[in-house]
Amino acid sequence: MERTGMQKWTHFTDLDWRYLLIVVSSLSLLIFFSLSTNSISTPGFLRISSFAPLRSPLTSYQLGNSDVNLPSMSKDSPSPSPAPSANWSELDRSRIAVCLVGGARRFEVTGPSIVKRILKVYPNSDLFLNSPTDRNSYKLSLLKSAPRIAAVRIFEPKPIPETQSHVRVLTAYGSPNGIQGLLQYFNLVEGCISLIRRHETRSNFTYDWIIRTRVDGYWSAPLDRSSFIRGQYLVPPGSTYGGLNDRLGIGDWDTSIIALSRLSLIPKLDLAGFRHLNSESAFKAQLTTHHVRYRTRSQPFCVASDRKYPFPPNQYGEPMAAMSTRGPLSGVKCMPCQSPCVGPCADRVMSGLAKEWSWSDSENGTTLDLCDAHDGWVVGWERVFDRLAGTELAKGRRRVSELNVTECVQDFEVARRKAAHWETPSISEICKLGLDTK
Numbered sequence: 001m002e003r004t005g006m007q008k009w010t011h012f013t014d015l016d017w018r019y020l021l022i023v024v025s026s027l028s029l030l031i032f033f034s035l036s037t038n039s040i041s042t043p044g045f046l047r048i049s050s051f052a053p054l055r056s057p058l059t060s061y062q063l064g065n066s067d068v069n070l071p072s073m074s075k076d077s078p079s080p081s082p083a084p085s086a087n088w089s090e091l092d093r094s095r096i097a098v099c100l101v102g103g104a105r106r107f108e109v110t111g112p113s114i115v116k117r118i119l120k121v122y123p124n125s126d127l128f129l130n131s132p133t134d135r136n137s138y139k140l141s142l143l144k145s146a147p148r149i150a151a152v153r154i155f156e157p158k159p160i161p162e163t164q165s166h167v168r169v170l171t172a173y174g175s176p177n178g179i180q181g182l183l184q185y186f187n188l189v190e191g192c193i194s195l196i197r198r199h200e201t202r203s204n205f206t207y208d209w210i211i212r213t214r215v216d217g218y219w220s221a222p223l224d225r226s227s228f229i230r231g232q233y234l235v236p237p238g239s240t241y242g243g244l245n246d247r248l249g250i251g252d253w254d255t256s257i258i259a260l261s262r263l264s265l266i267p268k269l270d271l272a273g274f275r276h277l278n279s280e281s282a283f284k285a286q287l288t289t290h291h292v293r294y295r296t297r298s299q300p301f302c303v304a305s306d307r308k309y310p311f312p313p314n315q316y317g318e319p320m321a322a323m324s325t326r327g328p329l330s331g332v333k334c335m336p337c338q339s340p341c342v343g344p345c346a347d348r349v350m351s352g353l354a355k356e357w358s359w360s361d362s363e364n365g366t367t368l369d370l371c372d373a374h375d376g377w378v379v380g381w382e383r384v385f386d387r388l389a390g391t392e393l394a395k396g397r398r399r400v401s402e403l404n405v406t407e408c409v410q411d412f413e414v415a416r417r418k419a420a421h422w423e424t425p426s427i428s429e430i431c432k433l434g435l436d437t438k
Contacts, residue, residue, distance in 0.1 A: 085226045086225065086230065091225055094209055095206075096122050096211065097192075098119060098122075098211045098213070099128040099129075099196065099210065100127070100130070100214065100215045101214060102185075103131060103137075104140050105134075106218075107140060108139050108396065109304050111142040111143065112142065112397070113389070115142075115146055115147075117300075118219065118222070121223060122223075126149070126199070131154050131188075132155060132184075133425055138408050140412075140415075140430075141408050142399065142411070144418075146415070148418065149415060149419040151196075154423070154425065157184060160183040162183065168275055169275065171276040189212065190262050190263045196210065202420070203420075207253055208253065209252055210251060210252075210253065211249075212249045212256070212259070213248045213249075218303075218334065221328070231254075232293045232294060232295045233249060233255040233287060233292055234297055235295075237330055240280055241279075241280040241281070242280060242356075243278065243279075243284035244284040248299055258290045258292050261286070265286050269282065299328055299329075299330050300327075300328040300329070301328075301329065301331060302325075302330075302331060302334035303331055304334060305320070305335065305373075308374055309333075309374065311371075316353075319358060320333050320371045322334065323337075324336070324384075325340075329368075335371050335373060337373075338380065338381075338384050340371055341370040345370070346367060346369060346370050350368060386398075404435060405432055405436070408435060409431050412431070
């Protein structure tokens with residue numbers, strides 16, 4: 001027979017409270033030891049943040065007379081459980097857009113690796129290029145070896161008006177060219193969308209996947225097929241600087257459109273209350289506010305950088321990896337160097353860096369070999385690169401170093417004949433700009 005509410009309470013109060021006290025105490029001890037065990041296995045930076053958040057140049061720094069703090073971001077955006085990657089047969093049937101963005105300053109080093117380890121690995125992929133013209137643009141003539149070219153846009157960059165929304169949401173901190181530099185970069189990335197959509201409209205189809213990477217990315221191994229995960233946007237771990245590594249992104253059409261809309265979504269971040277973000281933290285905010293799930297996975301590429309950095313780097317500094325490092329570098333800055341800092345030397349340097357700020361890709365066990373980049377690329381780097389990159393990639397580098405204007409124009413013409421859309425200054429002007437000053 002069913003008890004009334006009062007009968008239930010009377011039955012409960014008749015219990016021996018001493019036994020109940022013993023049961024509650026036992027459960028409390030069990031929970032305590034469970035939490036203690038978890039805290040031991042939790043990474044150090046997470047344990048610290050539970051009590052006293054790590055102070056970094058981004059999350060709290062002095063701007064004028066006020067402290068600036070990031071608003072909290074959604075913590076359920078990273079995928080809570082593994083999602084299936086696209087299988088081999090699916091990828092073989094898929095249409096893939098590969099969009100390269102950025103300047104061509106070291107394309108003699110990076111270009112052949114992109115062609116060999118992305119474009120030729122996925123023969124059903126189409127290349128899109130969005131690059132500002134400068135004296136290095138002639139090196140893009142190496143694209144003549146790309147199997148398929150959908151669109152090439154090489155343009156004269158113009159200043160982007162800085163709105164109040166831009167000034168509120170973004171910070172010049174850490175950006176070599178200030179907020180204007182961030183806007184130019186965001187515009188490059190978002191330019192992929194217009195190039196891709198125009199080609200889709202003309203060809204009457206929609207791409208299944210979009211790979212967005214950098215012109216200055218050097219790939220030491222092929223892009224793995226496990227990097228294609230439906231419903232999630234894949235980025236490299238490490239080099240997060242308070243947000244997400246934005247040096248590579250891979251996703252299906254829906255997730256990619258949000259991820260690539262770097263410039264047009266700033267007003268929405270403004271309305272959401274985000275303030276003084278760098279590129280990486282703005283990228284994370286962009287995904288989380290639009291409920292795009294992301295996943296990190298180590299990638300075999302690094303960014304060939306001409307920038308000079310003090311060595312060893314300070315707590316919030318940027319390590320410069322040696323291209324000869326074994327294992328995926330996941331977009332860290334890199335260069336070829338003759339006598340890298342390795343083993344215990346590299347361990348000492350890396351242990352001094354703030355975790356979850358600079359390079360901290362620990363999931364693949366890669367130990368960085370480091371370069372002293374305070375003087376930039378030293379004399380003789382070509383021999384070092386040719387040795388580590390192999391014959392095929394070294395051939396591409398030598399091709400650029402030996403180019404004359406006539407050969408440059410001829411190589412560009414080969415690329416132009418492959419392209420469905422071509423939007424550049426005069427090819428001869430591009431070649432003369434770089435080669436007449438060599």
